[in-house]
Amino acid sequence: MERLILKQLLKWKDSPYRKPLILKGVRQVGKTWVLKEFGRRYYENTAYFNFDENEEYKQFFETTKDVNRIIQNLMLASGQKIQPEKTLIIFDEVQDCPKVINAMKYFCENAPQYHIACAGSLLGIALSKPSSFPVGKVNFMQIDPMTFTEFLMANGDANLAMYLDSIENIEPIPDAFFNPLYEKLKMYFVTGGMPEPVLMWTEARDVDAMQEALSGIIGAYERDFAKHPVVSEFPKISMIWKSIPSQLARENKKFIYKVVREGARAREYEDALQWLVDARLVHKIFRSTAPRLPVSAYDDLSAFKIYLVDVGLLRRLALLAPTAFGEGNRLFTEFKGALTENYVLQTLVTQFEVPPRYWSQSNPPYEVDFLIQRDNDMIPVEVKSETNITSKSLRKFKELFPEQVKLRVRFSLDNLKLDGDVLNIPLFMADQADRLIGFVLDQ
Structure with missing residues (x-):
């Protein structure tokens, strides 16, 4: 499989400021494979x-x-x-080895000629502990599930991936590309971006093996919950995890503790939820009160939404059958468009440095699905999984914050077009959002 992170790793290798690398990512996202493949391609051994x-x-x-x-x-x-310089040294499964992580300081200071990359599951958890950590002495990189573009390349559709990369103008995509891309996106919603299920589908077209691979990954994550140092947190983590499909199936996707368990309170479950966030198994998106900078100054910390790390895992956790992808738009609209929203969030997280937020007001009710910061511009984003794409909330947002809004973005099943200051991006081009927004703003 081709992973785009290999280009980032090559930049790290060639950088005059290279430090030992810590590669973070959830279990079974392909950290070991990527590092070994990188070593095979670019080092003598x-x-x-x-x-x-x-x-x-x-x-x-x-x-x-x-x-x-x-x-x-x-x-x-x-x-x-x-x-030195010719060997890539890979230290794997370092999450329970604080001395190994700490030694990176000495490799950085005393032996920069060695190229070292560390990987491990639950590294986000290990690094959040207050043990001795080599601050400023390591480079960090994050590997996320495969993007739709990477899925296309794995699926033998490199021509479609190349076409998407070649687009340099905001104009409608011809049907000869639009229709197959739309069908392939349904397949991606079914498999998600974890390498093993993608492999089972793209190589063998084996739906049962793909389903089993997703179940195996979910099972491995659920076994990891028991690694929380406080035993009493384990069932809480599990209950939050299992509640995510129900949380996202609601019209208002704001996270509510009583969906986890009747009578549950924030203070009882906060630590368990933070564990899932640190493990990067979920993305926590805060409500923003206004599209101003710095973004974090306008966070409403009491209101947030939770999304899963991968759309395929969400589909499996929600027990949605793969047959749904043969039924028109059903996969995009199923449980209030939650898969579509999760998919878009998953791609935005990898493209923009600042985690997205969302915006809402209650009286009268309006909600903008995501707010993204691109350079110093705040851009409201709406996700439409139905064919009805009227955007009352985007319009209201523009009315309330006319000075801050240069561009509004809508992801939908419609074709690529710029309508005034609303950029409509087809869902299968979500990977390209940063580039497409750049074209419009530069003009």
């Missing part, structure tokens, strides 16, 4: 150390901070060759 499989390697980091001794011991113990 790769030295791979898995601290889950070989726990005894941890000792080398506990007895000394001398990086040359650590390298010597790792080479002797594993029989692998390590050469």
Whole structure:
């Protein structure tokens, strides 16, 4: 499979300011594969150390901070060759190895000639603990589920991916491209972007194996919940996780604790929810009171929405059958368009540095699905999974904040077009949002 993060890794390799790398991402998103593939393509050799499989390697980091001794011991113990500048050293499953993470400081300061990449599941959890951490001595990178563009390449549709990348004007997409892209997007909603289910579908066209792969990933995540240091939090994490489809099935998708359990209070469940956010299994999107900068100053911390890391996992968790993708628009509109909204959020998170927000007011009721910050512009975003695309809330938002709104964006099943200051982006082009918005604003 082709993963676009390989280009970012190449920039890291060639950077004169390169530091040891920490690659973050949820379990089974493809961290190990990407690092090994990167080593295979761009280095003479790769030295791979898995601290889950070989726990005894941890000792080398506990007895000394001398990086040359650590390298010597790792080479002797594993029989692998390590050469400065020519070898990619991969430290995998480092989430339970604070000494290994801490050693990155000494590699950065005393041995910058070694190219080191660390990976591990639940690294977000490990890094949020107050243990000794090499602040300023590492580079971070995030790997997310495969985008729709990556799915197209894996599915043998590189021509469609190339076509999307080649678009440089806001004009309608010809039917010869529009129709197949629309059909492929339904398939993506079914598989999601986790590499194993994508592989089961794109290589074998095996729906049962793809379903099983998604169930296996969900099962692995649910087993991870037990790794919370406070045993009493485990059932709470599980209850929040299982409530997500119900939360998103509501007309107003604001997270409500009583959907988790009758009588549940925020203070009882806050830690459990934060664990899921730190693990990056869910995205937490705050309500913004106004489209002004800095964005965080206008957050209403009591109101937020929760989305899953991947649209395919959401479909599986909601027990929606894959057959839905053969039934017209049903997959896009099913449970109040929650899959569509989750998919759009998933792509926005990877394109914009500042996490999206949403905006709403209650009397009279209006809601803008997302607010994104692009450079210093705030852009309201609406997601439409129905063919009815009138945007009362986008219009109201413009009325209330005329000075702040240069452009409004709508994702829908309609074709690519600019209608006044409303840019309509077809759902299958959500990956390209940043680029398309750039075309309009530059003009």
